[in-house]
Every structure is written in C-alpha cells, then in structure tokens.
Amino acid sequence: AQKITQTQPGMFVQEKEAVTLDCTYDTSDQSYGLFWYKQPSSGEMIFLIYQGSYDEQNATEGRYSLNFQKARKSANLVISASQLGDSAMYFCAMRERQTGANNLFFGTGTRLTVIP
Amino acid sequence: NAGVMQNPRHLVRRRGQEARLRCSPVKGHSHVYWYRQLPEEGLKFMVYLQKENIIDESGMPKERFSAEFPKEGPSILRIQQVVRGDSAAYFCASSPPQGLVTEAFFGQGTRLTVV
Numbered sequence: 452a453q454k455i456t457q458t459q460p461g462m463f464v465q466e467k468e469a470v471t472l473d474c475t476y477d478t479s480d481q482s483y484g485l486f487w488y489k490q491p492s493s494g495e496m497i498f499l500i501y502q503g504s505y506d507e508q509n510a511t512e513g514r515y516s517l518n519f520q521k522a523r524k525s526a527n528l529v530i531s532a533s534q535l536g537d538s539a540m541y542f543c544a545m546r547e548r549q550t551g552a553n554n555l556f557f558g559t560g561t562r563l564t565v566i567p
Numbered sequence: 568n569a570g571v572m573q574n575p576r577h578l579v580r581r582r583g584q585e586a587r588l589r590c591s592p593v594k595g596h597s598h599v600y601w602y603r604q605l606p607e608e609g610l611k612f613m614v615y616l617q618k619e620n621i622i623d624e625s626g627m628p629k630e631r632f633s634a635e636f637p638k639e640g641p642s643i644l645r646i647q648q649v650v651r652g653d654s655a656a657y658f659c660a661s662s663p664p665q666g667l668v669t670e671a672f673f674g675q676g677t678r679l680t681v682v
Contacts, residue, residue, distance in 0.1 A: 455609075486671060496610070496658060496673040542609050546671075554600060554623065555671060557609030 453477065455543050457558035464533045465566050471518070472528040472561045474543030480504075482548040485526040486555060487517065490540040499541075502526060533565045571661050572641075573674035580649045580681050588644040588677045592661030598622075599642040601634055604656040604676075616642060617664075649681045 456475045464470035476485065487499040502510045502517045510517040518527040530537055540562050544555040572591040580586050592599050597618050602610040603626075615623040616636035627634070631649075636642040646653055656676045 488673075494656060494678065495675045498672055544610075554612040554615055554626070555602075555610070557602075557611070559609050 453558075454547075454556040455545055455558035457543055457561050459561045460559075461562045461564070463564050463566055464530075464537075466535060467532055469529060469531045470533055470563065472530070472541050472543075472563065474526045474528065474558060476524050476526060476543075476545050478524075478545065478547050480547040484546045485517070485519070486544040486546070487515070487526075487528045488542045488544065489537075490542060490560070492539070496542075500528070530563075535565050535567060538563060538565045570672055571659055571674035573657075573659050573677050575677060576675060578677055578679045580679065582650060582681055583648050586646040586649050586653070586679055588646075588657050588659075588679070590642040590644070590659030590661075590674060592642070592659075593672065595663060596661035597664045598662045599636050600660045600662075600671075601642070601644050602658045602660070602673075604658060606655070610658060613644075646679075649679070651681050654679055654681045 454477050459473055483504045485502045489497045489499055500510050500512045500515045500517050502519045509519050514531045516529045518529055540560045542560045543558045546555050571593055574589050578586055590599060599616045601613040603613055604610045611626060613626040614634045616634060618636055619638055631647045633645045656678050658676045659674045660671050
C-alpha cells in the first residue's frame with residue numbers, strides 16, 4: 452500500500468482564491484510527522500509546513516495551513532490568497548518513528564497552476 | 568548561514584562513466600540523507616548516513632551505487648557505470664544529531680543526465 456497518496460495530479464486556482472491540496476497517508480505507527488514541500492519549475496524542494504501526529508492544533512505558516520484529520524488519516528494543505536508564484540508542484544511526505552531515522556515517504560505530487 | 572549545498576547542479580555523463588555527487592550539510596548537522604527523484608515522480612529515500620557511518624541504506628540499489636560521509640568533507644553519492652535509467656534529480660537533506668526533525672531542508676539537487 453502507498454504510504455502517501457495525492458489523488459490530484461493537477462489543480463487550477465484563480466489568483467487570490469484559496470485552494471486545498473489533498474493528501475492521505477497510511478501508517479500503523481502512533482508517532483509520525485507530515486510535511487509539505489513546494490517544487491517550482493527551477494527544481495529545488497522548499498519546505499512549507501510540518502504537522503506532528505501528537506499536535507492537537509493544525510499547523511499554520513503564513514498563507515499555508517495544514518488541515519490535519521487524524522481519524523481520516525488526511526493532511527490537506529490549504530493555501531489562502533493564491534499568488535502567481537504559488538504555481539508549482541506540491542509534495543506531501545511522511546516520516547514514521549518506527550522506520551527510524553528521518554527518511555521521508557513522498558507522494559507523487561500535485562501540480563498547482565494559479566490563473567491570473 | 569548556508570543551507571545544504573549540493574554540487575554540481577547539473578551533471579552529464581556518458582553510459583559507463585562514473586558520477587560523483589557532493590553534499591555539504593548545514594553547519595553543525597551530522598546526519599545526511601540522499602533521495603532520488605525520477606521524472607514526474609516524488610522523491611524516494613536512498614540512504615541515511617552519519618559521520619563515517621551508514622545507518623540505513625534500504626533505498627539504495629544493490630549494485631553500482633555507494634555513499635559515504637567522511638569525518639571531514641562533504642557526503643558523496645557515487646554511481647559507477649551509469650546507465651540511462653540513472654538519469655534523475657538527486658537531493659540531499661541534513662539534520663542535527665538530536666531528535667527527529669520537524670523541518671527537513673533539502674539542497675537544490677543535482678540533475679544527472681546520462682547520454
């Protein structure tokens with residue numbers, strides 16, 4: 452089974468609107484962490500936001516927030532007030548404590564296009 | 568305060584040649600991770616190293632690939648006798664010695680093209 456599933460290969464959003472990028476995960480570990488990264492066309496991986504499995508509040512970082520629904524095993528990324536510079540690939544990733552170390556499992560990504 | 572530095576950014580090799588990819592972690596970080604991103608895919612974990620030790624190489628192909636993180640100097644990912652299927656972006660991340668990361672910063676990646 453896939454550890455991280457991103458079901459939206461591509462998404463479009465109007466500039467200044469909010470958009471939600473879906474991510475579901477699969478783990479039997481009680482302790483895990485969820486990450487979102489942005490990869491623009493230049494190719495670098497930019498860390499956006501982190502949510503720990505024991506964090507009771509949803510993580511927020513500026514215009515990014517993580518809608519963490521533990522029972523549903525979902526960790527959707529919400530981008531508010533979209534900007535043209537938000538056009539990029541977005542990857543959801545998970546780290547499990549049971550696998551040790553800090554190796555991350557990545558989803559296949561969602562390509563977001565912001566329309567002016 | 569430099570982040571993770573990878574070089575070269577782009578590398579072209581002919582089939583059968585060797586590729587050497589370098590990663591300098593964030594200052595003070597003693598843990599290094601290598602990931603590979605095939606075209607149109609997410610990153611896949613390859614190997615986790617601490618200084619002079621390989622901790623987890625469960626994602627490394629069994630042949631032709633090796634990694635090291637010496638006491639001094641950058642971490643090196645080495646691919647011998649490259650084939651077309653090795654063409655990918657290779658990313659390195661680092662973390663401090665204590666605890667599990669809540670942020671994982673990646674270098675800008677090395678894009679390997681095998682011709």
